[in-house]
Every structure is written in C-alpha cells, then in structure tokens.
Amino acid sequence: xxxxxxxxxxxxxxxxxxxxxxxxxxxxxxxxxxxxxxxxxxxxxxxxxxxxxxxxxxxxxxxxxxxxxxxxxxxxxxxxxxxxxxxxxxxxxxxxxxxxxxxxxxxxxxxxxxxxxxxxxxxxxxxxxxxxxxxxxxxxxxxxxxxxxxxxxxxxxxx
Numbered sequence: 001x002x003x004x005x006x007x008x009x010x011x012x013x014x015x016x017x018x019x020x021x022x023x024x025x026x027x028x029x030x031x032x033x034x035x036x037x038x039x040x041x042x043x044x045x046x047x048x049x050x051x052x053x054x055x056x057x058x059x060x061x062x063x064x065x066x067x068x069x070x071x072x073x074x075x076x077x078x079x080x081x082x083x084x085x086x087x088x089x090x091x092x093x094x095x096x097x098x099x100x101x102x103x104x105x106x107x108x109x110x111x112x113x114x115x116x117x118x119x120x121x122x123x124x125x126x127x128x129x130x131x132x133x134x135x136x137x138x139x140x141x142x143x144x145x146x147x148x149x150x151x152x153x154x155x156x157x158x159x
Contacts, residue, residue, distance in 0.1 A: 002090045025091045033087035041079050048075060053121060075117050081110040097152045101145050108141040 006019040018024050048054075054074055084106060092099045116128040129137075149155075 001094070003093055029087040029091040032090055033083040036086050037079055037083040040082060044079055045076075074121065075114070077110055077113050077117075081106060097148070101148050104148070105141060105145050108144075109138070112137045112141070 003019060003025060006016045009016045010020070085103060088099065088103060094100075112129070112134065116134065120126060120128040
C-alpha cells in the first residue's frame with residue numbers, strides 16, 4: 001500500500017525515489033513489524049493469560065522446563081504472523097506474485113499451527129495435530145505454492 005503511494009509521488013518529489021529500493025523497504029518493514037508486535041504483543045499475551053489459553057506441557061522433559069513453561073500462554077504465533085503480514089502489506093510491491101505466494105504460505109502454515117494449538121488446548125494434551133496430518137498439510141501448502149509460482153510467475157522454467 002505505502003509502496004505504491006510513495007512511488008507514485010516520485011515524479012513530483014524525487015526524494016521518494018528511495019522507496020523503490022528493496023533494502024530500504026526491508027528496513028522499514030522490519031521496523032514496522034517490530035512496532036506492531038510491541039503494540040499488540042502485551043495486550044494479546046494478557047488476554048491469553050486471563051482466559052487461561054495455555055498449552056499443556058509434556059511431562060517427559062526436564063523438570064526445570066516443566067516448571068518454567070507452566071502457565072505460559074500458547075498461540076504466540078498469532079502475534080508474529082500479524083507483524084509479518086501487516087509489514088508485508090504496507091511495504092511490499094503487491095503486484096508481485098512472489099509477495100502473494102509468501103502471504104499465502106505464511107497464512108496457511110500459521111493456520112495449520114493454529115489448528116494444532118486449538119487441539120492441544122481442547123483435549124488438554126501436548127499431542128495436538130497428528131504428525132501425518134501436519135506433514136500432509138505442509139505438503140499440500142508447498143505443492144500449491146509451487147503450482148502458483150510455476151503457473152503465474154514470469155520466470156522461464158526449464159522442463
């Protein structure tokens with residue numbers, strides 16, 4: 001969004017040309033993601049703690065791990081994915097198929113992680129989603145990403 005806005009102003013104001021550089025936008029994206037995570041992180045962690053959204057801890061680990069992890073809220077990936085997606089939507093070139101593929105893969109894999117966390121909370125055990133379903137989901141997501149890239153990118157692939 002902001003990428004298109006600032007690059008459209010380059011003809012009137014030449015200093016906006018800096019927004020055409022990927023490295024500059026990457027730095028802005030990192031800073032944006034950091035700010036978003038700091039802003040939403042504490043309130044979400046507080047909500048997860050108050051609602052007792054905590055994942056069960058495996059009992060076969062070291063004792064200090066069990067003690068330290070006890071009461072730790074789960075679903076922290078939501079905070080990370082919000083930071084990544086918001087900064088990507090703000091600073092990336094949204095006409096680029098690789099950006100949309102990144103967004104698709106990130107949201108799909110985080111959806112798979114969400115299902116895993118919900119099952120852990122619902123059944124109050126640390127097993128979550130069975131590994132064969134996780135692997136199958138990752139295989140499907142990866143295959144779809146590959147299909148999207150082969151069919152919709154302008155790269156010449158050798159067959």
